[in-house]
Amino acid sequence: MAGSIVIFAADPVRGNIIRKALQQNGFDSLLNDQTVNAESIIIHSVPNVVILDTKDFLSKDLDFFKSTSHLLSEIALIVLADTLGVFAQASTNFKSAQCLSDPLDTGLIISGVKEILSSRGSEDSLEDNLKGFLDLK
């Protein structure tokens, strides 16, 4: 299925579990263990979905997304967090966001990603139809 996914996870085991589960379901993903490069990663990979596992992240790690706020308005976020405070801090500026709490449930993550990408697919086809109608492509 089309659509790029970026994972931010400080815990390499959890990050790899998410990456492998996505891979098994046919999704490409980019795994990064810190948010310090968030801006350049998002600029270069232009993801449809960001998966943010907040386990072992410090509060300041979430601040990196503030500097990228202008890039996030078209990106859907899946946050793995146990507190609403963390979820609220992480999800500001994203197009949409959903929160999943522990235990790590790859089934729910995959469902979330599929849902986001299928709605993205229908948006894209609407955009393509419109571009065709307006002779823009």
Place this chain on the structure above:
Amino acid sequence: MADVEDYKSEIAKLKKRLAAIEKQKKETPLDTSKFEKTPPSSNATDKTTDRKIDAAIGTSQKTIVSMERGAREGAERPSGPVGLDVGTSNVVMAQNRGDKIQIVRQLNAFFTIPQSKFTRKILEQNDVMFFELEGQYYIIGFSAEDFANLFNANTRRPVEMGLLSAKENEGIKIIQAIIGTIIQKPKKFGEIACFSIPGEPLEGTAFVAGHESLIKKYLESMGYSPISINEGLAIVMSEMVDDNFTGIGISMGGGMCNVCLSYLSVPVITFSIQRGGDYIDTMVSHDVGLSATKVKGIKEESLDLTVLPRNRIETSLHMHYLDLVYTLIHSIQRVISASDRIPKIAAPIPIVLSGGTAMPKGCKENFETALKTVRLPIEISSVRMAKEPLNTTSKGALVMAVTEA
């Protein structure tokens, strides 16, 4: 009409955003060194990854041709990836040979005798593997066990409790000599050699990274590109291809028991307990006054844990076996219950037992009985024995080597 205007405005915004992204892409350099990326689909890299995974799965399904290394046979010069199990009791090498896996095993033990011209001649005439060092003959491999029995003494080990022994002065030289009896330099420089390493012991201060580093350096010096694999994960890679590489692999070896809970081949939990077959041999040896080498022989030849013991040696063996199994299961319960890394696993997962210490008849049944006495946060579907318990780790290491080649 207003709708079309809205869409036009939206499209203009989109185009503007795309242009801004393109501009930022050019301006912002990206450090990709810290990324771990699933290769993008529908390109050459993806096909290569698919081929590697297929090759690894194919390797795990091959049948094994096994042999013990004698003095007459020369060591192998592998052409292709190699799996190496550097265990406390044995060093085992696995490599692909057509549609089969060739396994070569050597005993990881030595025995020293004083140097003399006469002894040398006898050793050479009898195809005994040995090397000379500081006025001693170091008899290595299977020959060492024969000599130990002859002298009613115990063999010595360069690896103790799963890690290079600090007790032996020449430990590194001996382990190098033993590995050297089963593999030589590869035919092609830089061939992948994947070797097994234990998990961090739950108790004690053993330093696994040091052990790993020394083996790695030696393999590098031989011309390999060495990588390591946790021993428990090697069991999963070898035996759980039909379970999506999800389950608990347990290697019950000579020096320790290694455990790995794997999810889709990701080692979620790995640990070891520094008790294994040697612990049982030593404890029984203390109980009954026989040498540990003799106890090991009795254990390997005739121990049956499904029937009542017939003498005091068997009684002692039964007791210490059960002690080991219960210690192992309670460790698993303690570690898994305390972990917050375990993902939600929809279906029950299997446990595979492997290693020489799991081989006596009834070990699996004892494990199942003991497992019923503890509550785990994950459901277990079955407990099964590895197809070839002595070769599973090296085969799993080979599967990993093939994936990385």
